[in-house]
Structures are given as structure tokens and as C-alpha cells.
Amino acid sequence: MISGAVAMWKALPLAQRWMIWLLLAAVGLANIAQPYPDLAPLQHGPTVALILAAPRLLRRWPLSTSTFACICLFLLLHTLGARWIYSYVPYDDWVRAISGHDISSLFGMKRNGFDRLVHFSFGALLTLPIAEISRHHGGLPWRWSLSFAFAAVGLGSAVYEIFEWLLTVVAAGDTADYYNGQQGDIWDAQKDMALAQIGSMIAVIALLRRSG
Template sequence: MSKSEQINPRCLKRDPYPLWLFFGFVFIWGWLAFEPHYRSDWLLENILVFIAVPVLGWIWYWGNISRLAWSCIFLFLVFHEIGSHYTYSEVPYDLWWQKLFGFSLDQSLGFERNQYDRWVHFLYGLLILPLVAELMERLFPLDSCLRWLIPVMIIMSHSSLYELIEWLSVEVFGDELGQAYLGAQGDIWDAQKDMALALMGALIACVVCFMKRQFAKP
């Protein structure tokens, strides 16, 4: 059999489902890229997306990632794009809530600031960890605590790195653009709270993934 006729075994592992999610994300991305509230902030927010999408494509090429993990990635990217369209500190989620349910979510919970950025930091830990855990399973195939500890540590390191990037953006781009990207809204503990929420989301996802694996055992 010639090389052109040989089948790459990895091709058999590629699920078309992530491709449909990708096309759906491209549509949503294009829609939200149209006239964002603050174009410069939108560009800054999307630098990480431009880096992440090729990496995710490479991961898809190598296969063996569950549809659950891909769905989580898709949801996180959609929430991120909503934040980049409005800027995170100005997403009118409370107005949407009031139109749907007739009362203010922020007032009911006693929030004094826009909480959308906090919500997305929590979702980062919750929705990104399944993919990280599945990748780590390849490196630690045995039932080791490292399989669960390292994904949580990776989420925390990413969260810390992102907070450093936000700080540098203020130093490099100045008050208006830097503050829009930072989104602290006057909270001096914003970075610590964001990292804590990412950790909380990662721990919840870690427990869910562990329980799912235990129930899946024969």
C-alpha cells in the first residue's frame, strides 16, 4: 500500500463535533466583533483568543478529547466574547435579568459592582479544567493524585498570569484603556478575588470529573 493510501490512525480519532462548535464560535465572534463598545479593549481581550484557537486546533488534531470538554471550551469562549464586546465591567447582565424575571439580581444579592468579570473568572476554572484534566490523563495514566492536583495548579497559574497581564496593561497603555482591560472597578482586592473564584471553579470541576470517572468504572 502506498503512503497516499495509508490511513493515519489519528484521523480515526478526530471527532467532527469540535468543528461544528468552531464554526458556531466564528459566527458568534463575528457578530460580537461588530461595533464593540470599546474597540481597543476588544483587541486586547481577543489577543488570547487568537493564540488559543490554533492551540485548540492542534489539540483537536491529536484527538481523544471528550465532547464535554469541547463544549465547556466553547461556552467559556462565548462568555469571554460577550465580555470583550461590552468590556467586562459594562456587560448589562443585570438589565437582561430584570427583563426576564422582573427584579434586579445585583440588588437581591447585595452586589454594588458589575459582577460579570467575577463570573467569567469562576467559569474559567470550571470550564477549562475538564480539558486540562483530560490532557494530564495522558501524562499520568495511573490513578495518581497528580492527575487531579496538576490541572488545578495549571488553572491557578494561568489565573495568576492573567492578573499580571492586566497589571502590565495599565502600566503600558495608561489609565483609560488599561483600566478598561483591568476592570477592577475600584476594588483593591479584585485580583485576589478573581484568582479565588478561578480556584473555586477548578475545584468544583475537579470533583465533578473525579466522580464522573468513578461512576464510569465497571
């Protein structure tokens, strides 16, 4: 079993192996002096599972390095957000330390917007991987694979929001509120799904222009 896992690892392109190591290091760093240890497994668990499964998944469904980079970039953004359970990512403090100003004041934001960025990135960065998989491993023509990817982003967003709703039903009140990160916005789920679709639409247009 170990020799098989090593063989799958060595079969990956070098760049993809480095990306996996980078993700693993990011998750490790995100859990040093973890400010929300009770929620850390729920936030980081799926990422760790994907990292461990990556060699086998990439052997079964190979991806180009640029496509795999899109997935890794999305997971890096998620890992950053997950450390501060999204609602408390201190990006204003970071920007203020550099420029003396903050993003929230500049754009009139009354809530932490990092989760909005990640939902947008879900659509913008994962459209290409879904399209590539559906094209090369599902046999869809390129334009149809892009349509499928756009629809899959919408489905994935909806399923995730349903999961968050179910979590509020079964989890303790504080745990559910912290994980969901609504921050008092009753339209949080709808805005998250809309941003994911906007991101996917931009990606589809860019990919169509690139392919001519």
C-alpha cells in the same frame, strides 16, 4: 499547505467542527457595532488565535468532545464579556426586561459581577481539559492529573493577574483601567484567583465522584 489544513479540519469530529464554527460566529457577532473598538483586538485577539489554531492543536493533542465543549463554553462566556469589556455587561437590563427585577439588587452587588462569573468558570470548566491532557498526553494517573489541573488553574490565574498588572504599567491609563475592570475593588485580583480555585475545586470533587 491549504490541503493540509483542510485535511486537519476534516479529521476533527463533526461536533467539534460545529463548536469551532459557533465560536467564530460568536466573535463575529460580538464585534458588530462594537462599543469599545479600541479594546476589541486585545479582548478578542487571543480567542481568534485559538480558533485558527484549533485544528492543528486538536490533531496534536486530541480531546474528547465533552472536554472540548468545556473549553468552548468558557470561550463563549469570555466572548460575551469581552464585547462589553466585562465591566459593562448589561445583564441587569436583560434580567429586568424579563422579570422586572435585577440581579444586582437581589444579591446586593455594587459592581458588575460578570468578570467574577468568568473567573469562576475558568476553574470550573478548564479543570477537566487540563486533567485530560495531562492524563492522556502527559502520562499522569487520573487523580494526579486532577491535582495537576487544580494547581495549573492557580498558576494560570496568577499569570493572568500579573499580565493585567504589567498592562497598567505600559498602557495608557484609561486603556489599562478599562481592560483590568477592577471597578474600584483593591482586592479584585485576589478575589478573581480565589473564585477560579473554588471553581476548580468543585470540578475536581465532581470528577472524583463521577469516576468513583
